[in-house]
Amino acid sequence: MVTSNSAWETIIGLEIHAQLSTDTKIFCACSTQTGCEPNANTCPVCLGLPGALPVLNTRAVELAARAALALGLKINERSVFARKNYFYPDLPKGYQISQYDEPFSEHGELTIMTATRDEAGHARDWQPKRIGITRLHLEEDAGKNMHEPQGSAATGDDNNYSYVDLNRAGTPLAEIVTEPDFRSSWEAYDYVNHVRRALQWVDASDADMEKGNLRCEANVSVRRKGATEFGTKVELKNLNSVRFMQRAIDYEVERHIKLIEAGGRIVQQTLLWDERTNTTRPMRSKEEAHDYRYFPEPDLQPLIVSPEFIEATRHAMPELPDARRDRFMRDYELSFNDASQLTAELALADYYERAARSSNNPRAAANWVRGDLARELETRNLNIAQSPVSAEHLAALITAIDTNRINGKQAKDVLPLMMTGGVTVDEIIKSRGLEQVSDTGEIERIIIETIAANPKQFEQYKAGKEALFGFFVGAVIKQSQGKANPKLVNEMLRAKLAE
Numbered sequence: 001m002v003t004s005n006s007a008w009e010t011i012i013g014l015e016i017h018a019q020l021s022t023d024t025k026i027f028c029a030c031s032t033q034t035g036c037e038p039n040a041n042t043c044p045v046c047l048g049l050p051g052a053l054p055v056l057n058t059r060a061v062e063l064a065a066r067a068a069l070a071l072g073l074k075i076n077e078r079s080v081f082a083r084k085n086y087f088y089p090d091l092p093k094g095y096q097i098s099q100y101d102e103p104f105s106e107h108g109e110l111t112i113m114t115a116t117r118d119e120a121g122h123a124r125d126w127q128p129k130r131i132g133i134t135r136l137h138l139e140e141d142a143g144k145n146m147h148e149p150q151g152s153a154a155t156g157d158d159n160n161y162s163y164v165d166l167n168r169a170g171t172p173l174a175e176i177v178t179e180p181d182f183r184s185s186w187e188a189y190d191y192v193n194h195v196r197r198a199l200q201w202v203d204a205s206d207a208d209m210e211k212g213n214l215r216c217e218a219n220v221s222v223r224r225k226g227a228t229e230f231g232t233k234v235e236l237k238n239l240n241s242v243r244f245m246q247r248a249i250d251y252e253v254e255r256h257i258k259l260i261e262a263g264g265r266i267v268q269q270t271l272l273w274d275e276r277t278n279t280t281r282p283m284r285s286k287e288e289a290h291d292y293r294y295f296p297e298p299d300l301q302p303l304i305v306s307p308e309f310i311e312a313t314r315h316a317m318p319e320l321p322d323a324r325r326d327r328f329m330r331d332y333e334l335s336f337n338d339a340s341q342l343t344a345e346l347a348l349a350d351y352y353e354r355a356a357r358s359s360n361n362p363r364a365a366a367n368w369v370r371g372d373l374a375r376e377l378e379t380r381n382l383n384i385a386q387s388p389v390s391a392e393h394l395a396a397l398i399t400a401i402d403t404n405r406i407n408g409k410q411a412k413d414v415l416p417l418m419m420t421g422g423v424t425v426d427e428i429i430k431s432r433g434l435e436q437v438s439d440t441g442e443i444e445r446i447i448i449e450t451i452a453a454n455p456k457q458f459e460q461y462k463a464g465k466e467a468l469f470g471f472f473v474g475a476v477i478k479q480s481q482g483k484a485n486p487k488l489v490n491e492m493l494r495a496k497l498a499e
Contacts, residue, residue, distance in 0.1 A: 010253050011221045011230055012182035016195055018174045018205040019141060019213035020063040026140050026172035027054030027097065034211070038165040046170035048093030053299050056081075060138065060172035061303065064104055065313045067174050067204040068136045070320060071195065073108030075310050079137070081297040090143035090164050098139035098175075100294040104303065108133035111322070113340070114190040126336065131191055132179035138303075143169035174205070180219070180230070185249035192216055192242045201321050201346045209240050216245050221266070222256045231256070232266040237283055239273060248273035251280060324349055332362035341370055347385040358395030361402060368394060372412060376419050388421035396425040404485050410434050434483070440492065443476075443484055447496050450475045461497060472497065 022032055028045035044052035068075050080102040083095045110131045115123035143166040176195065182188045196214060199205040207214040216239045221231035234252060239245040251273075256266055271280040319327075321343045328339040328349075343349045352369050356362035373394060377387060397414060400406050406414065406429060417428050428434070450472060451458050461468040476489050 007225055008222050008253075008257050009225050009227070010183055010185075010249075011180050011223065011233075012185070012188050012249060013180035013219040014176075014178045014182065014188055014191065015217040015219075016176040016192065017141070017215045017217075018067070018176065018195075018199055018207055020060050020067075020172040020174055021203060021205055022057055022059045022063065022172055024057060024059075025170035026057050026060045026138070027170060030170065032171050034167075036167055038163070039167060041167040042169070046092075046166065048091075054097065054297075056300060056303065057172060061104075061305065062313065063172075063204045064136065064138050064174050065305070065310065066202040066317060067176075067199055068105035068108070069310075069314050069317060070198040070202045070204065071108055071133055071136065071176065072110050073105040073133055073136050075105045075305060076103065077305055077307065077310075078102065079104045079303045081138075081300045081303070082294045083297050084139075085293040086291075088142050089162075090145050090166065091140075091169055092143075092166065096140060096142065097297055097300070099137035102302075103135040103137035105137070106133075106135040108136070110191075110194070112187075112191050112194045114187045117186050129181075129187060131181045134177045134179055136174055136176045139173050139175055141168050141171040141173045143167070174199075185246040185253070188218060188249060189242050189246045192245065196242075197321055197344065202317050209242065212240060215240060216242070218245060218249055220249055220252045220256075222253055222260070231260075232268050234266065234268065234280075235270045236280065237270050237272055241275075244273055244275055247275075247278065248280060251278065255280075318346065321346075321349070328352075332356055332366070334362070334366055338366050338370065342366060345384070347383070351384050351387070351391045354391035355395045355398070358392050359398040359402075361398050364398045364402070365395065368398060368415075372415055376415060380419065389415070389418045393418060393424060400425050400429065404487070405429060406434050407486055440488065443480070443488055443492055444496070446476055446479050446484065447472075447489075447493050450479055451496065458497075469494070469497070 019032075020026075024030060025032060025041075025046055028043050030041045030043050030046055033041065045054055065075055079099055081097055082100040084098045084100070085095045087094065088096060110133055111128050112131060113126050114129045115126045117123055143164055146163045146165065148161045148163075178191070182191065196207040196209075199207040199214075205213060209215070218236040218239065219233045220236060221233040223229065223231045234256075236245070236248045236252065239248060248271075252271070259266060270283040272283045273280055325336075325339045325343040328334050328342060329336060332339075334342070342352045348369070352365060355365040355369060359365050373387070373389065376389075377384065382388075397411055397418070400414075401408055401411050414425060414428050414434070417423065417432075418425065454472070454475065457468050457471055461472070472493055473486075473489055476493060477484055477486065480489075
């Protein structure tokens with residue numbers, strides 16, 4: 001019988017490979033554009049032809065510095081590139097230019113917010129957790145292999161064929177390695193999402209896992225509670241979804257516990273996650289670092305960055321997402337959940353803040369941005385940066401409600417009209433005749449006419465049937481063709497009925 005997982009402790013360390021958002025590759029001038037013909041974006045340098053020498057892309061260094069500072073890492077003024085010798089069928093040189101014992105940045109600590117989850121994955125009880133980041137170093141990406149099954153219709157024979165596309169080979173990568181500080185798959189899940197947001201926020205990487213420009217690897221082991229020695233780990237490779245990563249970790253944790261309790265032994269190896277079967281499968285036995293035979297790259301000088309460069313990079317960065325979330329909570333009195341949602345991406349945070357300041361109603365701006373505007377954008381398959389309604393125009397809609405020009409219900413009808421673009425709140429209100437009637441004399445006239453037209457209901461109300469108050473409110477609003485200010489109607493009608 002398998003012991004409850006509460007008797008075991010999970011140990012997880014993560015490696016994230018993020019493609020940096022450069023126009024050209026890290027050591028040559030070939031384009032990093034995706035979607036091109038296979039092997040179109042190649043040259044003697046990224047093809048590893050004899051005599052071709054690498055030249056470091058300055059922009060890759062700038063973006064790596066932004067990423068390192070966003071993740072709380074110390075940037076080393078001197079770092080060294082190394083050759084990582086390994087058989088890469090999709091790296092023509094037969095080695096990868098990376099960094100090893102003198103990385104670009106190291107010794108960071110990041111505080112993330114992580115939550116416990118129910119069986120459906122719904123988050124609750126958010127708590128801060130500190131994660132140690134060992135290093136962020138620069139390296140080049142490999143190409144991409146494609147394999148046809150045996151007997152492929154494309155070839156017309158029974159042989160197996162593999163193809164290689166080297167367009168991606170040489171794309172600059174930032175490899176981010178953590179300490180083994182995670183104790184659950186959901187902590188790892190929250191960390192990867194945090195890093196993705198940070199990289200996107202500072203424009204270091206698109207960090208889009210679906211497009212393959214951010215990939216994750218997890219080192220997973222278990223040990224009994226109270227033990228100090230680490231168990232044998234496995235590496236989960238090329239995880240292209242945070243949800244797949246979370247499921248793969250949970251699967252491996254359960255497999256480890258069952259195997260150990262049955263008297264078996266964990267084999268150190270690299271595994272792939274198969275989302276079709278929700279299981280892992282072996283990729284290769286795991287090599288140790290010395291198997292890669294690292295040595296300094298003879299064709300590249302050590303990378304030297306000045307303190308002035310580091311400080312200038314720090315100064316040019318936007319306010320980081322966690323700091324902005326905390327400021328939204330403090331300055332705009334938002335809840336943690338609301339502030340977190342509104343700082344999920346930089347464009348959204350910028351949009352909300354402009355709307356909050358322009359309307360002078362931060363609470364209403366948060367509700368509209370997270371609610372009606374989000375639904376309208378989703379219906380049209382647009383993101384916040386593509387919104388036809390500017391933050392200032394949304395603020396004008398909120399102000400129209402606050403000044404009683406229109407009511408909330410009318411505003412919900414106005415927003416879809418604004419989504420067509422090029423039309424303002426004022427133009428819609430005037431063209432549709434939506435402006436509320438706040439003239440007390442006009443409202444009083446309608447109230448008197450409404451009471452006179454419903455003598456039976458009036459007598460019943462006076463006899464104590466309070467529920468009829470709603471009937472009179474509705475009748476007055478209807479008589480005004482929906483234009484009467486509801487707040488004034490309620491106040492004046494109650495006073496009139498009390499006479």
